[in-house]
Amino acid sequence: MKILLIEDEPQLLSSMKAYLETEGYVVTTASTFRQGMVKTYDYDYDCVVVDIGLPDGNGLDLIRQLKTTHAQTGIIIVSAKDSLNDKLTGLELGSDDYLTKPFHLSELNARLKSVLRRRLFGGQNLIHFAKITINAHTHQVNIEGQPVILTEKEYQILLFFIANPDRLLTKGAIAEFVWGDHMDLANSHDFLYTHIKNLRKKLIEKGCPDYLRTRYGVGYLFSATP
Template identity: 50%
Template sequence: MKILIIEDEEQMLQNMKQTLEKEDYLVETATDYDSAFSKIGVYDYDCILLDISLPGKNGLEILRELKSRGITDGVIIVSAKNSLEDKIEGLNLGADDYLPKPFHMAELNARIKAIFRRRKLKGSNQLKIGNLSIKIDSQAVSVADKELTLNRKEFDILFYLASNKDRLVNKSSLAEHVWGDHIDQADSFDFIYSQIKNLRKKLSTNNAEVELKSIYGIGYKLTAS
């Protein structure tokens, strides 16, 4: 799961980043309006953690811009401004949740997962396609109740493609979502080919009722077989 934290308080930013990375999230950061949109305009996120009190244009202005651009990434406002007016305005502008500071990191993690379940899994804790089952909380994958052993990147690739079932995902989008914005420094997508090859073999060997299709020169699509 890919998270963007927009927060200008360095200690809070690092606390959230380190905590969420321990939960195996891919975390990127921004500290103001300009740095936020340099990422939002290029990458997709499962959830954006947004502080209201930012230098220059505040978090509510970022929400307005997201709405005007038609960007539908999940948003949780995390703010020390625990006012009813800000909460109502933020939710009306399209935020999914509002968490006042200070808060426990465990609660933040739970709210992120709740948003992901609502948006991607229709409220469930797992994604099922044929005899394939993917549990997001435990990051467990099974085929016909037999658990598969996947490395972290194999799981992330599988879950991203499965949550976009029957949709063509181009190689750059997949790389950015699984490896983060540092993917820009990569010379090729050979590392994706390797992970896809291993993942496809594990699924086939265990008779998974899904197919990882390669669309030559473009990307990949997961379909029910």
């Protein structure tokens, strides 16, 4: 899960970054709209958190543009109490949620989760796929009622598969979803293999058919139908 934070107060920015990273997100930062805009050219973020009160230019333009060029990216607006108008306009333009300064980081996290969940599964908290049930809130996974204990990486990989059933997912795409863009190219895919092996094993142990099919030289396909 990749988040872009656009915020000009260095202290707030770094504490947001630190907090979200402990929550397992891959976080990129920018301190101006311009910078933030440039980063969205290079990369598809799952969610952009933007402080709309930045000095350079107009944050609403950024939102407008993001919504047209990256329609599927979530947007959360952060604003000072007095810029209510901007907030409303932002929501009209298609941002998914807003926060008023000052806010608790846990609050940001909650909004983020909700936006991302909405993005992936239309806001459902419980996600079903054949015998598998995922609670996106608690990260708990069940196979026919039986709980399966997954590590965070395993969970994220499974989530990505279930968010994209019956679609051929390249190893690069999976790595990008789980780890961000800093390792997909250079390194080997050993770490992916290992996590997929462990995930497969845990699912099958609980009586789950092996929905995961390997496409040699490309990636994986998660499907309940042969």
